Structure formats: C-alpha cells, structure tokens
Amino acid sequence: MTGPLTPIGTSLKRTDGPSKIRGLEKYAADYYPANFLWADVKRSDHPHALIKGIDLSHVRGLPGVLAVLTHEDIKGANRIGVPEMDQPVLADQKVCYKGDPVVLVLAENKAVMQEALHKIEIDYEVLPAVFDPEDALAEGAPVLHENRSGKNLLIGGAIEHGNGMEAFQVCDAIVEAEFDLPYQEHAYLETEAGIACVDDEGVLEITASTQTPWRDRNELAYALGLPVDSIRVIAPYLGGGFGGKDGITVQGLLGLAALHSNGRPVKMWTSREESFLASTKRHPGRVHYRVGCKEDGTLHAVSCRIVLDTGAYASLGGPVLALAMEHAAGAYRIPHALVEGFCVYTNNPVSGAFRGFGAPQVLAGLEQIIDMLADKIRMDRLEFRLKNVVSRGDETGCGVWMSNSTGIIPCLEKVKEHPFWVQQEEWVNQAGPFKQRGVGIAAGLQGTGYGPMVADIANAKIELLSDGHFRIYSGVADMGQGNNPTNVQIAGEVLGQAADYFELLQPDTACSLPSGSSSASRTTYTFGNALKTAATILKERILTRACNMGLGIYAEDLLLSSGKVFHLTSGREIPLANIAASMSPEERISSYAYTAPVAKHPDSAGSAIRAAGFPHRVFAFACHLARVEIDALTGEVEVCDYLAVTDAGRVLNPQIYEQQVQGGAVQGMGYALWEDFRVENGEVLTRNLASYILPTSMDVPDILSLPVETVEETGPFGMKGLGEIVINLPLPAIANGVAWALGRHIFTSPLTAERILLTMEKRQAE
Amino acid sequence: MIIHFTLNGENKNLDCAPDCRVVDLLREELGHTGTKEACGSGECGACTILVDGISKLSCLMLAAQLEGHAVTTIEGMSKGEELHPIQKSFVEKGAVQCGFCSPGMVMATADLLQRNPSPDRKEIREALSGNLCRCTGYQKIIDAVESAAAEMRDDA
Incomplete structure (x- = not known):
C-alpha cells in the first residue's frame, strides 16, 4: 500500500501510533528476558550520615538471593553525573540524602527481594544535615562534598549589563518581590526501568528508559571501569521523560548487577514511591526581583537574585542555573541588569533537568513583576510588554543577542486581537455568585540547544535497503514527543517517499550514531538538520546511479518518488530495489554530522556560567493567556479558557505541534496550581499519586494553540524547538489572573486552594 | 491454585x-x-x-x-492489524504521545461507550478522570473518544 506523500507542514500520522495503541510497542519496562533476576537497592534512611558498616550476614545465602553488592564490588570510579561526576552508583563513605542507594540485591522474585532488603543492616553515624540552600551557603554549615573548594556552592555567578544597580536611581517606578518556587516531579507514567545482560562476547548490553543513551555509555564506562566499546545502550520509546531521564537513573545499578549475575539477565523497574524518592525534580528555589521603568513605560533596570536547591548531587544543576540566569530578563530590552545566581547543595532529594530547565522559575517571577509594574504606572499590561520586548537584532536585559528569528511581537499581537483579551472586562464582570474572575497573560522565551561550550552535534544515518525501502537510524531518544516519527516526515520530504517506505530504528549505540540527548528543545532541530542533509546526500547518490543505469543524462531530469525513480520527459522508471542492487552496501548508507550554531556575540557572564551553557543563539517565544475563576468558598482555581500563542518557527506537523503545546500547557498548570511536592527535613512527604496531585482530564480546559510561523533559517525547514517554551508561562499567566481576581499577588506557588483561601481571609481581615 | x-x-x-x-x-x-x-x-x-x-x-x-x-x-481490542474504532481514532486524532497511558485509556473508553454511546466532552472528561496522562493534556484523547463514539454509532 502506498500512503500519501509526506510534505512538511501536514499532520502526517505518527508512525509510532499503531504499535503503541495495540499494546505491542515494547518499552524498557516491558522486557522480561528468559531466566531474568530482579535487581533492587537498599536506600539510605538518613539525609546525611557516614556509613560505618554494612551487615549482610542475614542476606547472603538467603534462598533466592543471587548476589548482594556494595561499593566494594565496583571496579571503576563509582561516580556518575554530567558535567560534575559526583554521584555514586552505590554510596561509599557516606550518604547525602534519604534515598541514596547503598546495597544492590539480585533476587529470583520480588518477595525474596523484599525480605533481603529488609534484612540488610547498615550502621550509620548520623551527621548534621542542611535543608535550606541559604543555610547551606552560611559559614559553618555542614558540607556535603568535602573535596569541593566552594563548599556547598555547586556553581555561582553574575551577569552584569549596563550600569547594573546604579540604574535604579533614575527609574520612575520600581517593583520588588521575592518568589518561592516549588519542586516539580516529572511523574512520567513509566517509572525508571531497564534490563541488562553481558553477552557471549563480554559486551554489557543495557536497554533502558533513557533520554541519553550516548552519554550513559560514557558515564557507565567511567563509573564501572569498562572500556566504552564493551557497553551497548539501547533506548526504546520512553513512557515519558520530561528531563527526568536526562542522565542515568537505573543504568549504573543495572550494569553493576549484570556484571555479577552469572550471565543471567537482570531487570529493574522502580515503584512509584521509589521513583518519587530517588528521581530528580525541577529545582525548587527563591527568586528575588527588582525591576524599574521610566514613566513612559520604558523598562530601565532589573536585578535578580536566584537561589536554586540542587539537593545532594549536582545532576544538571549548573546548566539549569545558567539557563535561569540567561532567561531572567525574559524577552525584554532592559539596558541595565544585574543577575546573580547560586545553585547549592543540600541534603534534599536531587534536582536536575525538567522541561524548561530553569526558565520556568525565573519567568514565574518576572512576568508577575511586569504586571505589577504595569499596574503601578497605570499602563495596559499587554501594551507595556509590547513596548519593551525584543525584535531581531536587540539584546535582552541579560545581554543575550537575538541574532535569529524573533517572533515575540507577533505573539503578543495575536493575543491582543483575540476575543479572550478584547473582552476581558466583560468576562470578568460576568462572574456568578461566590466566584471571582481574572484574566492573566505572560510572555517569554526559551533557548534551543546546549549553548556555546558543549558541541551540540547530531549524526544522522539513513540506509537504502536492498528491497528499495529506507531505514532511518534515529540517534536521539523519543520520550513521547514524536521526534522520531518526525524523522520519517523529514526524510520523506527529501526523498519523496511515503511513510510506509521507511523503517525507523530507535537509538542503539551499536548501530546508530552519537547524536546527543533528547532535551533542550534540540531533538528535532539538531537531528532533523543532520538527517535532512544525510537524506539529501543519499538522494544525489540514487539519482546519479539511476543515470549510470541509463535512465537519463542529468540527475535534474529525474524524480525520486515512492519506491522508484522516474525520468520526467520519457516517463520511464526504475524501481528503487534495482538501483539498490547496483550500489555497494557502503554507498547505500549515508550519514551526516550537523553541529548547531552558537552565539558568538560578546557577553558579560562569568566563565563558570558561560561554561554551563550561557548564552543561546536560537530562541522560541510565546505569549499565554489564562481566564481563571476562583471559588470564593473553597479557594479552588478553575482555568476556564487557555490560549497559547507560540513562535517555534515553521510548523512541520500541526498535530504534533499541538500535542506539545497542549501537553506542556497542562503540565505547566499542574506546576501552577496543584503539584505540591513536599519535602521536610530531607524526607519526601508526597510519595504517591494520591498525595502528589497531577492534573486529570476533569481539571483542565481545552487549550487553544495559535502558531506564529517565523522562519528560522538555521532550523530544518524553518522550525525551531517547541518542547519547552510551552511550559514556561502557565504559572505566571494563571498567577496574574488570580492576582486580578484576588486584588493581590501570591508569591508562593503552587496556588493551591488552601493558599488562595488563606490569602482571601487575610485580605478580608485587613 | x-x-x-x-x-x-x-x-x-x-x-x-x-x-x-x-x-x-x-x-x-x-x-x-x-x-x-x-x-x-x-x-x-x-x-x-x-x-x-x-x-x-x-x-x-x-x-x-x-x-x-x-x-x-x-x-x-484489534483484530490482527485491523484496529478497533477506538484505537483507530486515538491514532488519527493524535491522542498517543509516549503511549504509556494509551492502553488504559482505550479500555476505559470501551467501558464508557458501552454505557453511554453518545457522551459529550464533559462526560468523557469525567469517565476518563481516573486515567492519568502526563503528555497530552487530555485534549486529543477527548477528541479521539468523541470521534470513536460517532463512528461506532454509525456502524451500529
């Protein structure tokens, strides 16, 4: 069967749909190899303690327990993490948070596993612990990692632009506030999972739910003391990721287990509770803003102090802080700025990558401050933004040069002309009894890719098979966003083939090529660019070979279409299988390495912040609008309508584009309203989906998505990254709507019903 | 036993x-x-x-x-390669992203459409409120259930 062609810009159905909807697609959690053993770990009971001794005498020899392993069984460095390799696979001298893995057990079944984990006795010497990042920076605070010169400061720095703080002296209006931002748990439905075994040739093969197969392989080699080429990592479709699988979760433990399983395969699959305890979160933090403008509404100065709690280990805390700092002035031209940032170790659970990567925290604060400042100078909130946002060629307040497509003005204009904005007063005034309404907006941006110091490279590979079909070797994992099905659309466009002429392989370090992580709004941008060129090279080879075979004199007279090559003037054709037969296996494979462009504009950030990823070159932009209604009796907020206008360049596939916008907006609503991940003295209090409240189908409205299609000339077919910009604005847009309804801003989120009710009571008492 | x-x-x-x-x-x-x-x-x-x-x-x-x-x-649910109308409309309407919630969503939808062949969007949202999805924001799932219901009514 030949399906329709796959032109860019149409809603080609995702090729992963049928296998997923039939329950046949195998995720990492779905593998139960023959004769496998379960692996699981005993985790720390203390947030900070020295390990004085481990008593395994009651466990070794238990029927059904095959191996019990500690750090002493690890031959390598026993450290994982990027860029800081500070996290042990199994804790050695001490534990740094409640959840640190200490002992790894391999058992025949889960019942024996539970018994074994229960019988492990670990003798701890409890150490003083620190749970607040400001406390952790104070002189005399307990130090987590003694080898670090900066004590508990993982990374710190400043960005200065213009005259910094002096500029506030000439501002006509200034607003200042401090925002408390919560943890957010990724809560992907597929908890951390994988299988591992050592094959007959001694290669450690790991199939895992991971966003980073290539990086995992390098980290595992270092941590476990193996040559890189003796490790193979396979990344099937993920059951969600959102940044929580940007790096090693169970892979180190799985690898260690497989090295001690007497050749049997091993399987790990964390429970929801264990996932909540031991997985990374969005960094909680405090963001202190001061923003000043002139009386005509021109923004003049911004200062911002960001303190992020990275927990016990660095994870991606450094780059998250750098991104937070880079986005701290939003999409505004502000001539004078001072942004200071601190990412700090504490004995809390580890924070790391999460969709938005630092930008949601700062934009949550900035976009509420912008509303407050507009109110103060009695200027329309949208006009105030329009007056100050960047155009192409401008610098943001953080000195970030908008050298590429910059569509924030059209985003704001689309909101301005939409009925939700035009009729805001009428809608608010129509609130029923015991209801209070407000309309909020927020605008912002999100950088694409890794920044200037880490090569953002993808290596695409595509093969013409002997039967005339094509095989795409995806190099970047697909955690659900559809980047790999989009590969079919990109290659289909270049090669003129319908979707069913392609086989799509998921990343496998044994046969695809290193292509970086599924993260940073860079998956389709970077890999798509590489694939587009790889497919173009293959197309030229095919057409040239068709000429060799007598179909025509010049390649431009030939048309490549599904399964064949046509000669345009004569109408003759050759099946692709025949052309493939005349090509050597090497000729039939095309690969191309694409490196994303970086910013070369001089900037004022310190070297640590620059090394962590500041600044970016290509940005997506958005403006969101939320119509909210508060129940005055319960404090509950309902988001009645939601509009998301996005500039992520040209839309390659409207359906996949909407999937990102709708899903991201709703995940952002969870961050804004319900997702209250609670940690007290290092102890996670929200351990399941009954206490950590995710948005359900009943809690959210339909999302209206309007694209602004700028053409990003560096992106494949004019696109740029979309996955993250969508989550940056729900919190401030909803908070601004809530502030209208309540008559005051609440600086602590999420905006739970309790918090709103308390605010209303306080206001009535005044 | x-x-x-x-x-x-x-x-x-x-x-x-x-x-x-x-x-x-x-x-x-x-x-x-x-x-x-x-x-x-x-x-x-x-x-x-x-x-x-x-x-x-x-x-x-x-x-x-x-x-x-x-x-x-x-x-x-499917007969070999031939998808059930609910599965078909999940694929057509873009209701599948990571896909880990999708089988459960399809089964909950099958239950709903047996009880109520013509649910409105609010009824669909209620019926699926016990099934969490972290990717889609639910909208395309609701679209898919609406469309499957219409198709199954036409076939009946």
Missing part, C-alpha cells in the same frame, strides 16, 4: 499463586505487556482491563478474582 478464565476469547487454565496480582499475571506470565503499570495502587488507570466488559484496575486485583470471568486486554 488453578484458575480458569478467558483472555481475549481464549480459554486459560493456569496454575498460579493465589496472591499473584492480575497485572503481573498478564505481563510476566502471559507476556501481555500492553497492560501497563504506573503506580501499583489504583491511582493512575494505566493497568485498566475489562472483566466481563467492565473496566477494572488489574494492579488491584488478584488472580483468583478472575475465576470464571472473561478478561479483555488491549491486545484483544
């Missing part, structure tokens, strides 16, 4: 531990990994199956409870 039930129309007589959860029986013993597990405590709906046509959470059921009943899992 020996239990007898039908799985997607096929008779099964299995010897299993009385405390074996149905989700484990399906996934580990029978290789039906289309039924997912995402919380193990009845909070997410990913493990939804049909027992005598009614949606049940297989992580909260023990194998013995299947005795004499008819079980349908996601693998039993």
Whole structure:
C-alpha cells in the first residue's frame, strides 16, 4: 500500500501510533528476558550520615538471593553525573540524602527481594544535615562534598549589563518581590526501568528508559571501569521523560548487577514511591526581583537574585542555573541588569533537568513583576510588554543577542486581537455568585540547544535497503514527543517517499550514531538538520546511479518518488530495489554530522556560567493567556479558557505541534496550581499519586494553540524547538489572573486552594 | 491454585499463586505487556482491563478474582492489524504521545461507550478522570473518544 506523500507542514500520522495503541510497542519496562533476576537497592534512611558498616550476614545465602553488592564490588570510579561526576552508583563513605542507594540485591522474585532488603543492616553515624540552600551557603554549615573548594556552592555567578544597580536611581517606578518556587516531579507514567545482560562476547548490553543513551555509555564506562566499546545502550520509546531521564537513573545499578549475575539477565523497574524518592525534580528555589521603568513605560533596570536547591548531587544543576540566569530578563530590552545566581547543595532529594530547565522559575517571577509594574504606572499590561520586548537584532536585559528569528511581537499581537483579551472586562464582570474572575497573560522565551561550550552535534544515518525501502537510524531518544516519527516526515520530504517506505530504528549505540540527548528543545532541530542533509546526500547518490543505469543524462531530469525513480520527459522508471542492487552496501548508507550554531556575540557572564551553557543563539517565544475563576468558598482555581500563542518557527506537523503545546500547557498548570511536592527535613512527604496531585482530564480546559510561523533559517525547514517554551508561562499567566481576581499577588506557588483561601481571609481581615 | 478464565476469547487454565496480582499475571506470565503499570495502587488507570466488559484496575486485583470471568486486554481490542474504532481514532486524532497511558485509556473508553454511546466532552472528561496522562493534556484523547463514539454509532 502506498500512503500519501509526506510534505512538511501536514499532520502526517505518527508512525509510532499503531504499535503503541495495540499494546505491542515494547518499552524498557516491558522486557522480561528468559531466566531474568530482579535487581533492587537498599536506600539510605538518613539525609546525611557516614556509613560505618554494612551487615549482610542475614542476606547472603538467603534462598533466592543471587548476589548482594556494595561499593566494594565496583571496579571503576563509582561516580556518575554530567558535567560534575559526583554521584555514586552505590554510596561509599557516606550518604547525602534519604534515598541514596547503598546495597544492590539480585533476587529470583520480588518477595525474596523484599525480605533481603529488609534484612540488610547498615550502621550509620548520623551527621548534621542542611535543608535550606541559604543555610547551606552560611559559614559553618555542614558540607556535603568535602573535596569541593566552594563548599556547598555547586556553581555561582553574575551577569552584569549596563550600569547594573546604579540604574535604579533614575527609574520612575520600581517593583520588588521575592518568589518561592516549588519542586516539580516529572511523574512520567513509566517509572525508571531497564534490563541488562553481558553477552557471549563480554559486551554489557543495557536497554533502558533513557533520554541519553550516548552519554550513559560514557558515564557507565567511567563509573564501572569498562572500556566504552564493551557497553551497548539501547533506548526504546520512553513512557515519558520530561528531563527526568536526562542522565542515568537505573543504568549504573543495572550494569553493576549484570556484571555479577552469572550471565543471567537482570531487570529493574522502580515503584512509584521509589521513583518519587530517588528521581530528580525541577529545582525548587527563591527568586528575588527588582525591576524599574521610566514613566513612559520604558523598562530601565532589573536585578535578580536566584537561589536554586540542587539537593545532594549536582545532576544538571549548573546548566539549569545558567539557563535561569540567561532567561531572567525574559524577552525584554532592559539596558541595565544585574543577575546573580547560586545553585547549592543540600541534603534534599536531587534536582536536575525538567522541561524548561530553569526558565520556568525565573519567568514565574518576572512576568508577575511586569504586571505589577504595569499596574503601578497605570499602563495596559499587554501594551507595556509590547513596548519593551525584543525584535531581531536587540539584546535582552541579560545581554543575550537575538541574532535569529524573533517572533515575540507577533505573539503578543495575536493575543491582543483575540476575543479572550478584547473582552476581558466583560468576562470578568460576568462572574456568578461566590466566584471571582481574572484574566492573566505572560510572555517569554526559551533557548534551543546546549549553548556555546558543549558541541551540540547530531549524526544522522539513513540506509537504502536492498528491497528499495529506507531505514532511518534515529540517534536521539523519543520520550513521547514524536521526534522520531518526525524523522520519517523529514526524510520523506527529501526523498519523496511515503511513510510506509521507511523503517525507523530507535537509538542503539551499536548501530546508530552519537547524536546527543533528547532535551533542550534540540531533538528535532539538531537531528532533523543532520538527517535532512544525510537524506539529501543519499538522494544525489540514487539519482546519479539511476543515470549510470541509463535512465537519463542529468540527475535534474529525474524524480525520486515512492519506491522508484522516474525520468520526467520519457516517463520511464526504475524501481528503487534495482538501483539498490547496483550500489555497494557502503554507498547505500549515508550519514551526516550537523553541529548547531552558537552565539558568538560578546557577553558579560562569568566563565563558570558561560561554561554551563550561557548564552543561546536560537530562541522560541510565546505569549499565554489564562481566564481563571476562583471559588470564593473553597479557594479552588478553575482555568476556564487557555490560549497559547507560540513562535517555534515553521510548523512541520500541526498535530504534533499541538500535542506539545497542549501537553506542556497542562503540565505547566499542574506546576501552577496543584503539584505540591513536599519535602521536610530531607524526607519526601508526597510519595504517591494520591498525595502528589497531577492534573486529570476533569481539571483542565481545552487549550487553544495559535502558531506564529517565523522562519528560522538555521532550523530544518524553518522550525525551531517547541518542547519547552510551552511550559514556561502557565504559572505566571494563571498567577496574574488570580492576582486580578484576588486584588493581590501570591508569591508562593503552587496556588493551591488552601493558599488562595488563606490569602482571601487575610485580605478580608485587613 | 488453578484458575480458569478467558483472555481475549481464549480459554486459560493456569496454575498460579493465589496472591499473584492480575497485572503481573498478564505481563510476566502471559507476556501481555500492553497492560501497563504506573503506580501499583489504583491511582493512575494505566493497568485498566475489562472483566466481563467492565473496566477494572488489574494492579488491584488478584488472580483468583478472575475465576470464571472473561478478561479483555488491549491486545484483544484489534483484530490482527485491523484496529478497533477506538484505537483507530486515538491514532488519527493524535491522542498517543509516549503511549504509556494509551492502553488504559482505550479500555476505559470501551467501558464508557458501552454505557453511554453518545457522551459529550464533559462526560468523557469525567469517565476518563481516573486515567492519568502526563503528555497530552487530555485534549486529543477527548477528541479521539468523541470521534470513536460517532463512528461506532454509525456502524451500529
């Protein structure tokens, strides 16, 4: 069967749909190899303690327990993490948070596993612990990692632009506030999972739910003391990721287990509770803003102090802080700025990558401050933004040069002309009894890719098979966003083939090529660019070979279409299988390495912040609008309508584009309203989906998505990254709507019903 | 203990531990990994199956409870390559992203459309509120259920 062609810009159905909807697609959690053993770990009971001794005498020899392993069984460095390799696979001298893995057990079944984990006795010497990042920076605070010169400061720095703080002296209006931002748990439905075994040739093969197969392989080699080429990592479709699988979760433990399983395969699959305890979160933090403008509404100065709690280990805390700092002035031209940032170790659970990567925290604060400042100078909130946002060629307040497509003005204009904005007063005034309404907006941006110091490279590979079909070797994992099905659309466009002429392989370090992580709004941008060129090279080879075979004199007279090559003037054709037969296996494979462009504009950030990823070159932009209604009796907020206008360049596939916008907006609503991940003295209090409240189908409205299609000339077919910009604005847009309804801003989120009710009571008492 | 039930129309007589959860029986013993597990405590709906046509959470059921009943899992919804109208419309409407919630969503939808062949969007949202999705924001799932309901009414 030949399906329709796959032109860019149409809603080609995702090729992963049928296998997923039939329950046949195998995720990492779905593998139960023959004769496998379960692996699981005993985790720390203390947030900070020295390990004085481990008593395994009651466990070794238990029927059904095959191996019990500690750090002493690890031959390598026993450290994982990027860029800081500070996290042990199994804790050695001490534990740094409640959840640190200490002992790894391999058992025949889960019942024996539970018994074994229960019988492990670990003798701890409890150490003083620190749970607040400001406390952790104070002189005399307990130090987590003694080898670090900066004590508990993982990374710190400043960005200065213009005259910094002096500029506030000439501002006509200034607003200042401090925002408390919560943890957010990724809560992907597929908890951390994988299988591992050592094959007959001694290669450690790991199939895992991971966003980073290539990086995992390098980290595992270092941590476990193996040559890189003796490790193979396979990344099937993920059951969600959102940044929580940007790096090693169970892979180190799985690898260690497989090295001690007497050749049997091993399987790990964390429970929801264990996932909540031991997985990374969005960094909680405090963001202190001061923003000043002139009386005509021109923004003049911004200062911002960001303190992020990275927990016990660095994870991606450094780059998250750098991104937070880079986005701290939003999409505004502000001539004078001072942004200071601190990412700090504490004995809390580890924070790391999460969709938005630092930008949601700062934009949550900035976009509420912008509303407050507009109110103060009695200027329309949208006009105030329009007056100050960047155009192409401008610098943001953080000195970030908008050298590429910059569509924030059209985003704001689309909101301005939409009925939700035009009729805001009428809608608010129509609130029923015991209801209070407000309309909020927020605008912002999100950088694409890794920044200037880490090569953002993808290596695409595509093969013409002997039967005339094509095989795409995806190099970047697909955690659900559809980047790999989009590969079919990109290659289909270049090669003129319908979707069913392609086989799509998921990343496998044994046969695809290193292509970086599924993260940073860079998956389709970077890999798509590489694939587009790889497919173009293959197309030229095919057409040239068709000429060799007598179909025509010049390649431009030939048309490549599904399964064949046509000669345009004569109408003759050759099946692709025949052309493939005349090509050597090497000729039939095309690969191309694409490196994303970086910013070369001089900037004022310190070297640590620059090394962590500041600044970016290509940005997506958005403006969101939320119509909210508060129940005055319960404090509950309902988001009645939601509009998301996005500039992520040209839309390659409207359906996949909407999937990102709708899903991201709703995940952002969870961050804004319900997702209250609670940690007290290092102890996670929200351990399941009954206490950590995710948005359900009943809690959210339909999302209206309007694209602004700028053409990003560096992106494949004019696109740029979309996955993250969508989550940056729900919190401030909803908070601004809530502030209208309540008559005051609440600086602590999420905006739970309790918090709103308390605010209303306080206001009535005044 | 020996239990007898039908799985997607096929008779099964299995010897299993009385405390074996149905989700484990399906996934580990029978290789039906289309039924997912995402919380193990009845909070997410990913493990939804049909027992005598009614949606049940297989992580909260023990194998013995299947005795004499008819079980349908996601693998039993399509006829070979031919998708059930609900599955077809999930694919067409873009309701599948990571796909880990999708089998449970399809089973919950099957239950809904048997009870109510013409649900409106609000009724669909209510019926699926026990099934969590972290990718889609639910909108395209609601679109898919609306469209499947219309198609199944036309076919009936």
